[in-house]
Amino acid sequence: MTASQAKPLIAIHGGAGTMSRSLISATQEQAYHAAMRVIVLAAQQLLAGGGSALDAVSLAVDMLEDCPLFNAGHGAVFTHEATHELDAAVMDGATLRAGAVACISRVRRPLRAARAVMERSEHVLLVGAGAEAFAQACGLELVAPDYFSTELRREQLERALAADSTLLDHDAPALSFVGAHSGAAPIDEERKLGTVGAVALDERGNLAAATSTGGMTNKRVGRVGDSPLIGAGTYADNRTAAVSCTGTGELFMRSVAAYDLCARMAYAGQTLDAAAQEVVMKVLPAMGGRGGLIAIDARGNLSMPFNTEGMYRAFARLGETPQTAIFG
């Protein structure tokens, strides 16, 4: 089957982490399934109309950022200083063009800022106030920093500060388990590896990937994780795969996880799934890395491995019913 014969496909993730299914209601769980279904349906419709993979991942991540259930955009976690620092990246597998922003706090839609960097600057990565000034110059919507705040995220910060935990985004052993508060989520929010992302294949056989995150609750100000780094948390190349990762970012950075998957396909001849499984089930765990990724290739293959107990994920092929899942 040649690339152009594969059905267009969208896949998304909303973070990975430790399960707490027993602590939440079926209603709460269904809210996540419903949110993901709406998002993949919208991207599926865009692809059905001949839209590009790049536009499909942009739309999906826009919607994931806007949804307060996920740690990106509105609903992003707080830093140690009770601020928000948002990161995002996008990559076009057809041209290997890429754009990213990190440590921004005033741009409503971080992924759109990343795409503006890709399309309207000579650079790939802009950070902080310089990135915000660029986004503003591009006409993107700015918001007051507290736009991103939600009561749930503020409660998480307060608990993290009380526990004196400096790294809450994985299973911090010092933390007591807190899952019974109002707003409990299927994946323990205190231990969730919070990031959202999307990968897509369009009717022309082009791939794209996008990732956006609010980072880790109580993180050090100025910390940049894997999400906005091309090759670490995000990569797309028509010849191999489109990849978006979620997990303990530093390990994905040190192992260059997204690009490693592509390199295994390009140089070792591994299939998409074999490469994805190696990265998530062998390379990362050997270093202490936890999380998962979503990956597709130009032949329409899909792989969504994770080494945690759950990962919010969904996908839809053209003309088929969307599938959503949370647990293993």
Next chain:
Amino acid sequence: MTASQAKPLIAIHGGAGTMSRSLISATQEQAYHAAMRVIVLAAQQLLAGGGSALDAVSLAVDMLEDCPLFNAGHGAVFTHEATHELDAAVMDGATLRAGAVACISRVRRPLRAARAVMERSEHVLLVGAGAEAFAQACGLELVAPDYFSTELRREQLERALAADSTLLDHDAPALSFVGAHSGAAPIDEERKLGTVGAVALDERGNLAAATSTGGMTNKRVGRVGDSPLIGAGTYADNRTAAVSCTGTGELFMRSVAAYDLCARMAYAGQTLDAAAQEVVMKVLPAMGGRGGLIAIDARGNLSMPFNTEGMYRAFARLGETPQTAIFG
């Protein structure tokens, strides 16, 4: 030959770019050779005393940062706003630990800040004020931002602003050639791809890599290039290679150049030199990328390819006379 039997080795670079040999005096050229010789001799001595590869690259980059001839630390170029934004990264090939800082303007020795991130934080990359606060908390020396300024770099900014060039760090065609001012350098400073870096192999067979840069003259505030990004401008893994890049950073980011070299060795079975040549002479030029890299493996092989007319570079094996070079 096993790894531990290879002679310890240090290699450094001081940027790559367009030649202007005809415009400078032999005296000026010799200043660069002399500076590089002093630096590799110091690192060679450290390795001879049983020092680690990590300490050798740290020492070499410390000295390159302090030398005003090179665009890193003191002597860094100016941003569009006439400020300095410095980036640095270090990686330990034995453990795959890594640390990096970006967009800092008040830490005297950016590479030491990167190493502090690696050794004293849970993170890999800190940027901006958060990175500076961390460096200060670690006891690193802070300086006034104008510490990094030199008259030569200010003249370069003024010419760039006059030429309205937004990207001077490669061969900007809009720029008239200016090489005859006092302080002219062997590689045209206006067109130089300015970065410094070092790679080393120690007597235990461990590899390390470090890179530091002042970025591009007249660059947009907040721009982060490849130097501080693990896998793009810097990577080290005992099983494959230690790599430090210099060039048009965005292309090195999009191709994940440093890690690509390592992946070619790991998955395609390429030799160090074959992998380095592929990356620098094929992959990067096909995307419009210009520059070079230095790379060594645990068997003591060395490769220093560049696709520009010159690259400041030097190396020394234990017990051997250092070699320095500028042109092709």
